[in-house]
Amino acid sequence: MDRRTYVKTGAGVIAGGLFAGCTGGGSGGEATETSSGDSGSSTTESSDTEATTTESAVPSKVVIGSDIPYRPFEYETTSGELTGFDVDIAAAVFEDQLGIDYEFKPTSFDSIIPSLNNNNFRIIMSAMTINDQRAQEVDFSDPYFTAYQTVIVREGGSISSKADLQGQPIGVQKGTTGANAAEQLKEEFDGDLDLKKYDQISGAFQALINGQVNAIINDNTVNAEFANERDDVVFLEGEGAAAESGQEAPPYLTLTVENYGIAFRQDDDEFRERVNEALATIKDNGTYDEIYSEYFSG
Incomplete structure (x- = not known):
């Protein structure tokens, strides 16, 4: 069997409708931020934006904690562009559906939940598995991938x-x-x-x-x-x-x-609900399948 079919078989459950239901190293661990939204977005978040994110249900810009590189979910190309399945899903959810900018902030995976709860970013998108232990510290979106x-x-x-x-x-x-x-x-x-x-x-x-x-x-x-x-x-x-x-x-x-999910700070319910709605929309309109096929259909 061609090895690339392993990827399609192993991850394809979600493409069949998991949305109806309800875990790599980051740039040497440096606390630098990598922009991945509109080309006009700033690569450094201001303190005003950070303060706003803790109050606004849907911010004008969402900062996303992620462990980079972790191919094929989030990684940099040879030209330094951030790409990957999670990155494209973020663009579809936040930019296309919610109309807000987004920015990925590289963070070591073993400290990513404490960093979220310390307000270093608004959410986590980092191929993160939903489990009971993590659910004691964060709230998860609906599942968007099976692994x-x-x-x-x-x-x-x-x-x-x-x-x-x-x-x-x-x-x-x-x-x-x-x-x-x-x-x-x-x-x-x-x-x-x-x-x-x-x-x-x-x-x-x-x-x-x-x-x-x-x-x-x-x-x-x-x-x-x-x-x-x-x-x-x-x-x-x-x-x-x-x-x-x-x-x-x-x-x-x-x-x-x-199952993978997007992690939110607890009690960030309204933003999480809006993200769930956007996830459901990109599943229904075919965007999810297009992104999935780009990374996993050999």
């Missing part, structure tokens, strides 16, 4: 099944649900798993290439983006959480089934 935690390994290596992971060095990104899935796997192996945690997913990928880890646990779409570029990296196959939950399982091992 799986998966395992990639070097092709031709000694790992060909989930059981072969026991005792192996495994790379994960700090603060992600991939790291949580690895911790759960470690418990399943009675502690016999050597977890290597990296600030950025790119660090974990490099460690796999260099032989410092023998596998990586991470979101299927991001793993696929990396595997698509190389001939020596493949998905670990096997049945898993997707099949167990009765979903149409992709052709590789799935450790979890997860």
Whole structure:
């Protein structure tokens, strides 16, 4: 099977109508901001704008915390332009539907929720999985994407099944649900798993290439983006959480089934409702499918 079909199969549930229902490193961790709205938008938010965002249901400009780079959701091109699935969804929701400017602010993923609650930005769009632990600190939009935690390994290596992971060095990104899935796997192996945690997913990928880890646990779409570029990296196959939950399982091992959402500070209800309406609109009018196809349909 062509590897790029992994991406389409693994993420395609949302395109079928998940809107009806109701987790990589950022520019070295620097607190600089990256503009991604109209070309006329300022790259530095003023204190007046920041004060307004805490009071206005729908601000004139929304600052978005995001962990960059995390291909294909948010990353910079060789020319320095910010792009990705989340970036295009933000443009469709905020610029096209709500008529407001938007700006992405690079933030390390393991500190992104505290940064949100410290008013460093208005929302989080960063391939963030909705889960109960995070929902104690933030409120989520309706789901806008379905993903799986998966395992990639070097092709031709000694790992060909989930059981072969026991005792192996495994790379994960700090603060992600991939790291949580690895911790759960470690418990399943009675502690016999050597977890290597990296600030950025790119660090974990490099460690796999260099032989410092023998596998990586991470979101299927991001793993696929990396595997698509190389001939020596493949998905670990096997049945898993997707099949167990009765979903149409992709052709590789799935450790979890997860939904992504936009995170808001608690009690930012009116803005969240407006964003949910905009998400529903871009799903209904075909914009979501167009963006999805650009990044995930091989």
